[in-house]
Amino acid sequence: MLTSSPASQSEKVEKPVRKKRAPIKERLEKIxxxxxxxxxxHLPLRYEDKTQITSIADAQPEQTVLIEGVVTDSHEQVFAKRFEAVVEDETGSIQVKFFKYFPSVKDTFKPGNKILLFGKVxxxxxxxxxxxxxxxSKISRPSRELDKSLTPVYPAGEGITQPWLRKRIQTALLNVDIIDLLNAEELRELNLPPLRKAIESIHYPAPDANLEELQMKTSPGWKRLKFDELLAQQIMLTLSRKRREALKAPEIVPPEDKEGSLTGKLYRSLPFKLTKAQVKVWKEIVKSMKGPIPMNRLVQGDVGSGKTIIAAMxxxxxxxxxxxxxxMAPTExxxxxxxxxxxEWLKPFDVKVVWLTGKLKAKEKREALERIASDADIVVGTHALIQDAVQYKNLGLAIIDEQHRFGVEQRLALRALGASGLMPHLLMLSATPIPRTLAMSYLSDIDISV
Structure with missing residues (x-):
């Protein structure tokens, strides 16, 4: 066996540099x-059931169980970097394997020790x-007591332990004032528990709580939190619609000279006839843009269904x-x-169309910005359209293609660049199908045309 001699006093022994952890406050803020x-x-990811011991004979593959037994054999495979042991109870035996382990595992799994194991079989x-x-795993003492209820397992950051999180959450529950928006009659009608009781049942399940319902998030407590989340969302969407209705937009009305107008010329020049669905969507847009309330409309249609011609009109x-x-489109x-x-559609009618992306050369970009601020009719480009340097003369309509690929702030930024004192109408295009239930709930503050 090779051994190294102790370092002399004159030699400097380099100790491994341990990375300094960020303060607990910073680590908590990260999550x-x-x-x-x-x-x-801060809700549990899952729950562990350590309330009862499962015999080895009753343990099934893929089942997470608590087992109590005696170590009958253990050995370390040095070259394979593995530690193995055999644990037995009155009904059978099970192999235990560690591929990464501390030296203390060898003391825990000494033959003859009675131990508790918890994990997936x-x-x-x-x-x-x-x-x-x-x-x-741990050594089972004669005085050991099993948990009285299911143990929640939380998302955790670096160096943040589950016991610490559980205690901190318990403290927070004592410190907050939980106000229930639902009265007793509404709770009975909806078959939901009070909010505090719901939250506590998730953090501290009762001894007889249904583990499957908790894991699948279908227990009464989880249902109550889902209800409140949807309720809060609907309240915010309602407020959003009301705030938008209080704003003013340019009143875009159909021209009296339909034949001589740009809209009329474009319509008559098209090499195809609009479909019934396109005409229907067009009428919905015209109706929305007539009024002083900013339009907030999403046009949904498959690729090739004619969203671009509707946008052009x-x-x-x-x-x-x-x-x-x-x-504005998400890609160049x-x-x-x-x-x-x-x-192609509008140049024959002397419409000034300006192109703006981040890849333009300095001179081209400067010229485009000057035109946007003076005589441009339509500006087409990427998110470069919402940069600080862009100053529109009198933006009345913002069109966003594949709107879901932009962030909320990016969509709002384009809308904030309207004519003085007015908010431009917003027309969003999407080829992504929208289920009716989603349109009625998550997009309830948006008018949808298909």
């Missing part, structure tokens, strides 16, 4: 925990029988009323497709 309410609503890789890999109507239109390729198509 969204700063206020008391953050801890109250699997069919043995070789041969018959069962095995459990990397279980939680909406832009033409906006230009007829003396305002600018802007079309998609933006260029729109630019070429709109240029």
């Amino acid at each position: 969204g925990l700063s206020r008391e309410w953050d801890f109250v609503l 699997k069919s043995a890789w070789k041969g018959d029988g069962l095995e459990i890999i990397h279980p939680k 909406s832009a033409a109507l906006t230009i007829d009323n003396g305002y600018q239109a802007a079309l 390729i998609l933006a260029e497709q729109h630019f070429k198509k709109i240029l």
Whole structure:
């Protein structure tokens, strides 16, 4: 066996540099925990059932169980970097394996020790029988007591332990004032528990709680939190719609001279006839843009269904009323497709169409910005349209293609660049199908045309 001699006093022994952890406050903030309410609503990922011992004979593959037994054999395979043991109870035996372990595991699994194992049981890789890999384990004392209820397991950051989190959440529950928005009659009608009781049942399940319902998040407590989340969302969407209705937008009305208007010329020049669905959507847009309330409309249609011509006609109507239109797409390729198509349709009528992306050369970009601030009718491009340097003369319509690929702030930024004192109408395009239930709930503050 090779051994190294002790270092002399004159030699400097380099100790491994241990990475300094960030303060606990910073580590908690990384996982969204700063206020008391953050801890109250820091909900479990899953639950562990350590309330009863399962005999080895009753343990099934893929089942997570608590087993108590005696170590009958253990050995370390140095070259394979593995530690193995055999644990037996009155009904059978199970193999235990560790591929990463501290030296203390050898003391825990000394033959003759009575131990508790908790983990997922699997069919043995070789041969018959069962095995459990990397279980939680400890020596079973004569005075040991099993847990009285299911144990929640929370999302946790670096160096944040489950016991610490459980105690901190318990403290937060004592510190917050939980106000229930539902009265007793509404709770009975909806068959939901009070909010405090619901939250506590998730953090501290009763001894007889249904583990499957908790794991699947279908227990009464989970249902109550889901209800409150949807309720809060609907309240915010209602407020959003009311706030929008209090704003003013340019009144974009159909021109009196339908034949001589840009909208009329574009319509008559099209090499195809609009479908019934396109006409229906067009009428919905015209109706929305007539009024002083900013339009907030999503046009949904498959690729090739004609969303771009509807957008072009909406832009033409906006230009007829003396305002600018802007079309923003998530990629340069998609933006260029729109630019070429709109240029093809509108250039014969002397419409000034400006192209703006982040890849333009300095001179080209400067010229584009000057035109946007002076005589541009339509601006087409990528998110470059919402940069600080862009100043629109009088934006009346913002069109966003594949709107779900932009963040909320990006969509709002384009809308905030309207004519002085007015908010531009917003027309969003999407090829993603929208289920009716989603449209009625999550998108209830948006008018949808299909």
